[in-house]
Amino acid sequence: MPNHGGSNFVDAEINGESCSSPRETSLISVFKYAGLILPRFCFHNNLAVAGNCRACLLEVVSIEKPVAACVTDLE
Numbered sequence: 868m869p870n871h872g873g874s875n876f877v878d879a880e881i882n883g884e885s886c887s888s889p890r891e892t893s894l895i896s897v898f899k900y901a902g903l904i905l906p907r908f909c910f911h912n913n914l915a916v917a918g919n920c921r922a923c924l925l926e927v928v929s930i931e932k933p934v935a936a937c938v939t940d941l942e
């Protein structure tokens with residue numbers, strides 16, 4: 868996930884499509900901005916993030932193990 872030379876936005880690629888999102892945005896929110904709704908059980912915008920159910924697990928190219936999208940920020 869390259870950055871924009873010190874800006875607060877980060878480039879990412881979701882299923883082959885490029886997108887840009889503010890740094891430190893949760894991956895579940897990045898997907899939402901890209902028009903993709905991930906499965907979720909324990910995540911709600913108005914509640915503290917628990918990250919327990921694992922329904923939102925994603926494979927990220929630069930990370931060895933699957934990550935929970937609701938507790939992992941785009942950096």
Ligand code: FES
Pocket residue numbers: 906907908909910917918919920921922923924935936937938
């Ligand atoms: S929605 Fe439950 S771990 Fe992400």
